[in-house]
Amino acid sequence: MVISCHEHLKHRRASPDWQEDDRLLIEAADKLGIDQLCCSILTPQRPATLEGFRECNQWMADAVKRFPGRVLGYCYVNPGHYREALDEVRRCIEDGGLMGIKLYNEYRCHEPVVYPVVELAIELGVPILQHAGHGHYPDDRQPRKSDGGMLADLAERYPEAMLICGHVGGGGDWEWTIKALRRAPSVYLDTSGSVADEGMIEMAVRVLGAERLLFGCDMSMTAGVGKMRGANISERARRLIMGENMQKILAARKQGATC
Numbered sequence: 001m002v003i004s005c006h007e008h009l010k011h012r013r014a015s016p017d018w019q020e021d022d023r024l025l026i027e028a029a030d031k032l033g034i035d036q037l038c039c040s041i042l043t044p045q046r047p048a049t050l051e052g053f054r055e056c057n058q059w060m061a062d063a064v065k066r067f068p069g070r071v072l073g074y075c076y077v078n079p080g081h082y083r084e085a086l087d088e089v090r091r092c093i094e095d096g097g098l099m100g101i102k103l104y105n106e107y108r109c110h111e112p113v114v115y116p117v118v119e120l121a122i123e124l125g126v127p128i129l130q131h132a133g134h135g136h137y138p139d140d141r142q143p144r145k146s147d148g149g150m151l152a153d154l155a156e157r158y159p160e161a162m163l164i165c166g167h168v169g170g171g172g173d174w175e176w177t178i179k180a181l182r183r184a185p186s187v188y189l190d191t192s193g194s195v196a197d198e199g200m201i202e203m204a205v206r207v208l209g210a211e212r213l214l215f216g217c218d219m220s221m222t223a224g225v226g227k228m229r230g231a232n233i234s235e236r237a238r239r240l241i242m243g244e245n246m247q248k249i250l251a252a253r254k255q256g257a258t259c
Contacts, residue, residue, distance in 0.1 A: 003246040004029070004224065006129060006166060006192040006216030007039040009063055009071075011056065014044045022063065026070060028221045038216075038246070039063065040074040040102035040129070047106040048078040054088060061096040072250070074102035074129055079114045086120055093124050099250060100127040109146040109163075110153040118158050125253035127162040129190075133172035134180070148177040152184035159186050162249055167218050169193030169227065174200050178207050185212070188249075191241065192216030196223045201231035201241075210237035214246050 009025070010018040029037055041056040041063075043049070048056075053076050060073040075092035077085040092098040101121050107113050109130050121128050134147040151165045165181060168174045170193030181187050189204060189212060204213055210233070217224030228242060 001036070001243040001247060002034050003036045003038065003215065003243045003250075004034050004192070004217050005038045005164060005214040005246050005249075006190050006218045007037040008219060009039050009041050009060065011041055011044055012059055022066075025221075026067060029070070032221055032225045034217075034221075034225070035243070036070060036072055038072045038074065038099065038129075040076045042076055042102075042104060046078075046104060047080060048076070048104070050078075050081050050084050053077050053085075057088065057092050057096065057098070061092065061098060064097050072100075073098040074100045076102040076104070077117065078106045079103065079117050080106055082113070082116065086116055089117065089120055090124070093126055099253070100129060102129050102131075103146075104131045105142045105145045108144050108150050110150040110157075111144075114154070115157075118154065118161050118163075122158065122161050125162075127164055127188075127249050129164045130166055132166045132177070133170050134176045135172045147172075148180035148184075148187075148189070151187050152180055155184040155187045161186065162188070162252065164188045164190055164214060166190055167193035167216065168204060169195035169197075169200060169220075169223075170218060171195060175203065178204050181208060181212075188212050188214050188245065190214045190216040190218075191228065192218035192220065192224055194220040194223050196227040201227055202233060205231075205233050205237055205241075210234075210240045211245060213241045214249075215242045 010021045043052040075098045132146045
């Protein structure tokens with residue numbers, strides 16, 4: 001079983017051809033040997049409004065039904081809406097068939113406003129996929145973007161949470177990110193993003209261990225698969241990263257436990 005832990009479907013209002021885009025994503029997964037895609041739908045503009053992320057999550061739930069067994073869904077929320085965000089997470093996970101929570105750049109992940117969402121994720125036994133990246137200069141487009149160090153801080157407060165640091169290959173300093181997560185053994189790192197630098201996967205395995213890495217593409221499908229096929233790692237490590245680790249995360253809720 002090969003599972004991409006980090007994918008996106010298109011926002012229907014922003015992408016008139018969303019149905020064809022969805023079809024092409026599944027077609028690409030078929031050609032590349034990816035069995036399941038863990039997806040979210042994000043609002044085009046952020047910070048996301050309450051109506052905006054509710055709409056995205058409804059579309060996500062619809063996609064899970066349209067592609068049973070192929071598409072799994074994250075519930076995307078803006079934690080700043082507090083009670084409404086928590087209600088949306090509970091509704092999507094308990095009643096809507098979604099499997100995790102997606103947080104973007106409305107807040108840094110170690111800000112107190114995010115804590116209630118993390119506590120609810122622990123209660124429900126589901127993972128949080130956090131958009132992240134570390135640059136060496138201010139990013140005016142994403143002034144509250146999280147990085148691996150912030151996720152390590154959050155994990156220190158909530159070691160029982162299943163936290164996923166998004167796209168080590170999504171831009172920024174991937175070496176810094178890998179090193180920042182050394183002190184946070186409960187945080188997973190996903191391999192997604194268009195960056196396929198030589199040695200990136202190997203360093204992540206060497207520093208963090210294959211048990212803490214999750215395969216993902218984040219829409220860079222051929223690069224996502226290629227960097228894993230080309231990595232100089234053991235076949236056991238490749239199996240863990242490509243699917244077995246994510247299967248463990250997905251099984252946690254069914255078993256009523258957390259990793």
